[in-house]
Amino acid sequence: MLLRHTTSEIKERAALTVNPAKTCQPIGAMYAALGVHGCLPHSHGSQGCYAYHRSTLTRHYKEPVMAATSAFTEGASVFGGQANLLQAIDNIFTVYEPDVIAVHTTCLSETIGDDIPQIVNKARSEGRIPEGKYVFHANTPSYVGSHVTGFASMTKAMVDYFAESAAPKSKLVNLIPGFVEPADMSEVRRIASEMGIASIMFPDTARVLNGPLTGKYKMFPEGGVTIDQLRQSGSSMGTIALGTLASAPAGLAMDAKCKVPCELLNLPIGLHDTDLFVDTLRRMAGVNVPESIDLERGQLVDAISDWHAYLYGKRVGLVGDPDQLLALARFLRALDMKPVYVVTGTPAGKRFEEALRETLSGVTDEAHIAVPGDMFLFHQWIKNHPVDLLIGNTYVKYIARDEDIPYVRFGFPILDRMGHSYFPSVGYRGALRLLEKILDAMLDRKERDSTNSNFDLVL
């Protein structure tokens, strides 16, 4: 057994987290910043932070992940990190020449109390920021929230720093995709463009973290929202913010700052939340939904009807990030599956928990929810009453192996399989892909456990 010390006896824990179902804010901020064109994320802390974040993102994407650090030493930790950040800004613009630097803080610099805007102003007044180049920032102390809130804060910073209010409003729609994969961002944009809607998406990591191999390395790849687009986003006709935890702060800030009305939706994972996304887009932009989208939707419904028998009533355990969990649980309910255990490490709040409970209200087995919880508790629940399917990030594979339960990788990080950066899990096509993965896992298991007599050719 890999997790040989996990038993079914659940003892109350208030201080010790075991096998966390979250990580810290700065990595989310770094990921979001990579979705700005020509941007170098900068970690204002000791160099271990950026090394860990770059490593984890690299293992997840199998792509270069560039970022810089203030490289705090003991001295900087005592006297403050101003000198380090000023020097870093200088060096970065001289040596690496990005268009933008996106600074995020860490537990270290937040505990010291470094004032980033003041330091950036000083850098500007000292001429360290070249003409036409930018430095923006988000406060992301690691002891608050999770990687999801770090992403949300950096995304909001894009609005705070760059969006410019203007009238009249344009025909553009802002799309805030949430903490999702580059392929998901492309798919969200594709759906909008299929409907004839021009959009500005931020952040946008497509073609940054799923780039081609050409023999030529570009430190600042093709993708990413440009600063010009971020400026223009303030004059868009509306914003659709996908995922409350990851996108609401930016969407609401846009509304407040630039009077761009914001619709806050779940991530478009699964049938109903994609329906909601498409319908909202349609009404916001005043367009008809083209037949091509009807076709995609119809294919998904068709597949659900074809395979329903294998899904019906199956118990599922989910670990992941709040926005994903809520939409995924809704999708599983739409498939007549039973998400019985749901855990996120992110402190997502009462309203999230209520929404999740409401989603699970039709599940007749007793549903267990931990917000926040950890994977050790999740595993203990499974020890007490197993499930038919596990869905979660790569760390869940240890539980899946020990308990011999079919398992679908979904979430962050995925360190051991390909696909997530190329194939979406949002939209109708994404839902088809999720359905395929779920069925593959469950049917492989069914066949593994079949006797020779009941091993069927046709399923």
Next chain:
Amino acid sequence: MAMPADKKQKSLTLEGKDLARVRKQLLAKYPPKVARKRDKQIVVNRVAPDGTVPEIQSNVRTVPGLISQRGCCYAGCKGVVLGPTRDIINITHGPVGCGFYSWLTRRNQTDPDSTPDGHNFMTYCFTTDMQDEQIIFGGEKKLKQAIQEAYDNFKPKAIAVFSTCPVGLIGDDVHSVCREMKEKLGINVFGFSCEGYKGVSQSAGHHIANNGIFTHVVGTDDTVRPGAFKINMLGEYNIGGDAFEIERLFEACGLTLISTFSGNSSIDKFANSHTADLNLIMCHRSINYVAEMMEKKFGLPWIKVNFIGAEATAKSLRKIAQYFGDEALMARTEAVIAAELPEVQKAAAEIRPRTEGKRAMLFVGGSRAHHYQELFNELGMVTLSAGYEFAHRDDYEGRRVLPAIKVDADSRNIEELEVHPDDTRYRPRISADRISELQSQGIPFADYEGMMPEMAQGSLVIDDISQHETEKMIAMFKPDIFCAGIKEKYVIQKHGIPMKQLHSYDYGGPYAGFKGAVNFYQEIDRMVGSRVWSYLKAPWHKNPELAAKYGFEG
């Protein structure tokens, strides 16, 4: 002692490129202050007849904004040294990230069923998940409770606590918490003040880990285990199963391995490691402190070994046998080498025509950039340039420069333990006469000659290489293979150059010992020969003109 770095370098060239100009190009884009600093960390290798090499500045601060490979003190302490020990509950005291990122990400393999209790906590991540409340009011209470909960849930033999950056700033006294809980729970509980900002790299964390393990664990169990030739293996972390292969060879030779620090290790084995008769050091950088302290306190000498490369493995095994001076042991060792070597040589001979003359660059770690040159040599490959991520001058130039190393403020903050011979347990394992006799036979004790004396004249040595310098080196030399870590991997490969991770070995290994050498030969053969690098251009980019042809004309 060391030669000035800049003298007489103009005449040296590397692949026809004037090295003075190469250095200039590496530094050209830097602001003057940065260029002055990096200038001392980029050195053209020249080996004098007496083995001295130019001085290279190392173990100094990374320049903010320059993008280096380095990690932090916590990573070196928890991640590298203590991480591979399976039966300690390692609690990261701090916000969630540090514990999360160091959870199972280093490919340290372990075999829990090789110790009777079967404890294995390496698959778990334990953290106090510090919140703003603790930042404001202190985290000691939560830490105390976390230790209690770890004990209640898991009943471990030992619990270790690792401090992250904010812990040091808010002033939590983890050591007094550990002492209190040790007394309360009756198990070994100890802490490490390995806040990420300490020192200039992982290296500080190694030192702190060494101090902690020596203070709290080594020598706590005096049980003498049976076995004639008792050794400890230091600085071997069982990445990809290296330690398993080395253990296999030790067993075949008839050596008794008391403890490894810390691949496939158990805290119980650290506890009586002082009863061994010889310490072997693989990774000099991360573990030499423990070896020195054990020698001072308990009297076991240490020698540097290297099990990366078939020749190096054979040489190291012979050194060990020679140390014990036992005829039967020497005979068995020769028999093992004779049995194992032919297969390795056969593999090398088969692969070598495809790898001969290919050129490598290695920028990694505190010893691997040196050790892996052995394997490349065995494949007939050339190391154009190498450097360490977090090493000190002694790892480059050899321990002979130790007295000349200036201790700066960053290193001075890392405690240097004062160690004295143990009143009852100090026992020199061999006499001074025997030591000098062995030394005259070519077994240097307590010595490491460093990487540079073994590198070619005119190869380029770069300490703490930056992203910018990496790019320049690739553009100038276009090596056939590049070795570094995960952060560098895909940057290099986007250039169309294969990149081998020498921290985690990508998915592969073991690469140590004889079987490991064969694995590595095959891996490098696969990588430098892979056809994928020829797919980069689409046919229409190779041949943009428009012309009609039949399909079968190709």
